[in-house]
Amino acid sequence: MTDAPKFKDLKAPAEGQRITFKDGEPIVPDNPVIPYIEGDGTGRDIWKASVRVFDAAIKKAYGGKRKVHWFEVYAGEKANEKYSTWLPDDTLEAIKYFGVAIKGPLTTPVGGGIRSLNVALRQLLDLYSCQRPVRYFEGVPSPMKDPKDVNIIIFRENTEDVYSGIEWKADTPEAKKVIEALNAVLAGDPSTKGKKLPEGAGIGIKPVTKFKSQRHMRRAMRYAIKHNIPDVAIIHKGNIMKYTEGAFRDWCYELATTEFRDHVVTEDELWSKHDGKMPAGKILVKDRIADSAFQQILLRPAEYRMLVTMNLNGDYLSDAAAAQVGGLGIAPGANIGDNAAVFEATHGTAPKYADKNVINPGAVVLSGAMMFEWMGWTEARDLVYKGLQGAIRAKTVTYDFERQIPGATKLGTAEFGDAMIGQM
Numbered sequence: 001m002t003d004a005p006k007f008k009d010l011k012a013p014a015e016g017q018r019i020t021f022k023d024g025e026p027i028v029p030d031n032p033v034i035p036y037i038e039g040d041g042t043g044r045d046i047w048k049a050s051v052r053v054f055d056a057a058i059k060k061a062y063g064g065k066r067k068v069h070w071f072e073v074y075a076g077e078k079a080n081e082k083y084s085t086w087l088p089d090d091t092l093e094a095i096k097y098f099g100v101a102i103k104g105p106l107t108t109p110v111g112g113g114i115r116s117l118n119v120a121l122r123q124l125l126d127l128y129s130c131q132r133p134v135r136y137f138e139g140v141p142s143p144m145k146d147p148k149d150v151n152i153i154i155f156r157e158n159t160e161d162v163y164s165g166i167e168w169k170a171d172t173p174e175a176k177k178v179i180e181a182l183n184a185v186l187a188g189d190p191s192t193k194g195k196k197l198p199e200g201a202g203i204g205i206k207p208v209t210k211f212k213s214q215r216h217m218r219r220a221m222r223y224a225i226k227h228n229i230p231d232v233a234i235i236h237k238g239n240i241m242k243y244t245e246g247a248f249r250d251w252c253y254e255l256a257t258t259e260f261r262d263h264v265v266t267e268d269e270l271w272s273k274h275d276g277k278m279p280a281g282k283i284l285v286k287d288r289i290a291d292s293a294f295q296q297i298l299l300r301p302a303e304y305r306m307l308v309t310m311n312l313n314g315d316y317l318s319d320a321a322a323a324q325v326g327g328l329g330i331a332p333g334a335n336i337g338d339n340a341a342v343f344e345a346t347h348g349t350a351p352k353y354a355d356k357n358v359i360n361p362g363a364v365v366l367s368g369a370m371m372f373e374w375m376g377w378t379e380a381r382d383l384v385y386k387g388l389q390g391a392i393r394a395k396t397v398t399y400d401f402e403r404q405i406p407g408a409t410k411l412g413t414a415e416f417g418d419a420m421i422g423q424m
Helices: 041-063 077-083 089-098 117-124 173-187 210-226 245-259 265-273 288-297 311-323 364-377 378-392 414-420
Strands: 020-022 025-027 033-037 069-072 101-102 130-136 153-159 231-236 262-266 283-289 304-307 332-336 341-345
Touching: 033 041, 033 364, 041 089, 041 364, 041 378, 041 414, 077 231, 089 101, 089 117, 101 364, 117 341, 130 210, 130 311, 153 210, 153 311, 210 231, 210 245, 210 283, 210 304, 231 245, 231 288, 231 311, 245 262, 245 283, 262 265, 283 288, 288 311, 304 311, 332 364, 341 364, 364 378, 378 414
Parallel strands: 033 069, 033 101, 101 341, 153 304, 231 283, 231 304, 262 283
Antiparallel strands: 020 025, 130 153, 130 332, 332 341
């Protein structure tokens, strides 16, 4: 690892190679160095179980021909204790250099500074597409009548929208200046019909750009083509916010029907040109209003395979979909850009359960499966899925599932990891 960056406090593994990129896609060696962030609270228990599952899957799949060299880097409470900062520069440099990381849940600092470490990592590393696959594992407790119909991947744009962090607190000098400036614009624009911002308002800005909307849609379309996904739905509130959400819709359609013209049929074209009969081998591109999509993924989930969304819409739709098939305890996520990717559990730190060996490690385990898929290590991915499904089917599960499954055996976090390995 002679060409590794000069870290201030960290020391990279002596063995292993970095992941590099070509046209936004990873080029993965057989012995990659993968940084990991253990996570706060229950993250400690979860990571110990998960890494054993990963190593077992790799060994069984490749018999020693492939190996991950794990490299601990720091963020959150552990980083603050060691280095008096929530997100050390070394951590960012390690992820930039090695091109990937996997992490457990992180605490959001209280008070000033970084609003969310997860958001900070996405923005500082330009991890512009959040991917949240939601699928059913047989035997998982579910409030749905037919949970097996839930098989959706949500592509959520990560860098714009109201989550971009442009805000001013009510009654601050900055907020007053923004209100004054915007009211001057409103007064001179006849299309706003006399609208005026009230004094004392908190102000947030919702930026949406063509470039960022279309690079997000491009990544979604490439994924859909690679994985034979037949249906892509653009989700928006363009009926109300025409120049942000509506523009997102239009820019996504434009990208799909130009760069991917040979692969797609829009919903309008399906009826105007094909009499409602989907041409073989094509991807249907459609759009839905966000609130309508919300109820439809509850009532008719089989009609949706991929949702492409802006930031806020993707956030609540992802969690709502996950609730149908076991909840956030087994909800994985990935934040992917053109030069790096971070895979993560999507749940919180649950500090009251920390170091008690009780929490379900499924979210990090499945995030690792996503990472293996991204790396092209599909055999290891499939073994992770097989191990988790087998453990659930055998009713050997952690307490969150055990209390809902008649006749189940309650396992600790570590023991659930053992059960998954045994089912591979």
